[in-house]
Amino acid sequence: MFLRVLHLDSGRDWRGGQRQVLLLARGQREQGHEPLVVAAPDSPLLHRLRGAGLAASAVRMRADWDVAAARRIRALLHTWRPDIVHAHDARAHALALGALLGLRDVPLVVTRRVPFVPRGRLKYGPRVARFIAISGAVRDALEQGGVAASRIDVVYSGVPAPPVAPPRDWRAERGWPRDTFLCGVVGAMTAEKGIRLLGEIGERLPAELRRRVRLVMLGGPANGSVTLGGVEAYRAGFVDEVHRAMAGLDLLWHPSSAEGLGTAVIDSMALGVPPIAFAVGGLPELIVDGESGLLVPPGDITGFAAAVARLAGDPSLRERMRHASQARAAEFSVQRMVLGTEQAYRRVLAR
Incomplete structure (x- = not known):
């Protein structure tokens, strides 16, 4: 049985969450379902959805309890009559609750992507039929916030196999x-x-390695050459062929202090670029320490620099990790993410 799914995402930028919404909607259409995505006007997500021929509606979502936005979404509910409403971020979650007031027959599913303990009995109360956590760490945070384990499914984020292209030199x-x-x-x-x-990581590298290391920053402002802790860095900004750009690296630094899972890390591993990361959030569920990358205790900057030096000085270890990281990344596929999400929907509709 095919499903009509109304997705809500309020993000104005292109980040990992928006990419997952696009991949999910595309995967659902390929499975014969009918997704409609509500996104912010002029957002990268909206443009990419329409470019892919996916149904999308623009709604300006200014705040969590934006009454005008909730009314627009409610009108879509009446005209489009979805089987499931699926909210993908905190603001979309709140707006979905407002739009669904009095419509008890339409179940609400909420994806949670951050490993922070949630607050608020209303938002995390029984009106949400099911939460989808993108990692076990996110699930644990939801449980600490009072959400029953029986209301949570873990569905890992997925990324497509990267296109085969010459790495950027x-x-x-x-x-x-x-x-x-x-x-x-x-x-x-x-x-x-x-x-x-x-x-700080650059400052703790051995002097000889610091002179040899270069750091490419993919994302954020394109400010050109800078020096960080004695390391020459290049702020490339957002690039169109990001997989080619990543494939040209020897090593990924991922010093995040909080991470639901880390799709940039999955991409890196899929390209055979081993990651170094702090063991926070869902990253230990993704990176097998010593096999597909290196994990460092949270906040241990000296340990992070030592991990960089270890891999810089051991090409054979990097080569083993290159193959292992590609095999590990293949376990986090878009197909698994789409199937896991559908299974969560089916559990809700079977109640």
């Missing part, structure tokens, strides 16, 4: 020496992603 582009050890950071350059720690 950063050494040639930037005029860096051929023996450069090329590291990278990928994603939104925000505080919780550990961007402020990059300089």
Whole structure:
């Protein structure tokens, strides 16, 4: 039986959550379901949905309890008559509750992507039929916030197999020496992603390695060359062919202080670029320490630098990790994510 699913995502930027919504909607359509995604006007998600020929509706969602937005969504509920409403972020969650007031026959499913303990009895009360946690760490946080384990499904985020293309040659582009050890950071350059720690990590590298390391920053502002802790870095900003850009790296730095799972890390592993990360959130569920990457105790900057030095000095270990990381990343496929989400829907509808 095919399902009509109304997805809600209020994000104005293109981040991991929005990418998952796009992949999920595309996968559901391929399975014969009928998804409709409500997204912010002029958002990258809206443009990409329409570019992919997926049904999408623009609704400006200014705040959690935006009455006008809730009314617009409620009108869509009346005209489109979905089997399931699926909210994908905190604001969409609140707006869905408002739009569904009095409509008890339409179940609400909420995806939770952050490993923080939630607050608020209304938002996390029984009106949400089921929560989808993107990792065990997110599930544990929901349980600590009072959500019963019986109302939570863990469905790991999924990424498609990266396209096969020649890696981007950063050494040639930037005029860096051929023996450069090329590291990278990928994603939104925000505080919780550990961007402020990059300089401290660089300062703790051995002097000889510090001179040889170059750091490419993919995401955030494109500010060109900078120096971070004595390491020459290049702020490339957001790039269109991000997989080619990532494939040109030797190592991924992921010094995030909080991570639901980390789709940038999955992408890196799928491309055969081993990651180093703090053991926070869902990352230990993704990275097998010593096999598909290295995990460092949370906040241990010296340990992070030591891990960089270890992999820089051991090409054979990097090669083993390259193959192991690709095999591990294959377990986090879009197909599994789509199927796991559908199974959560079926549990709700079977009640």
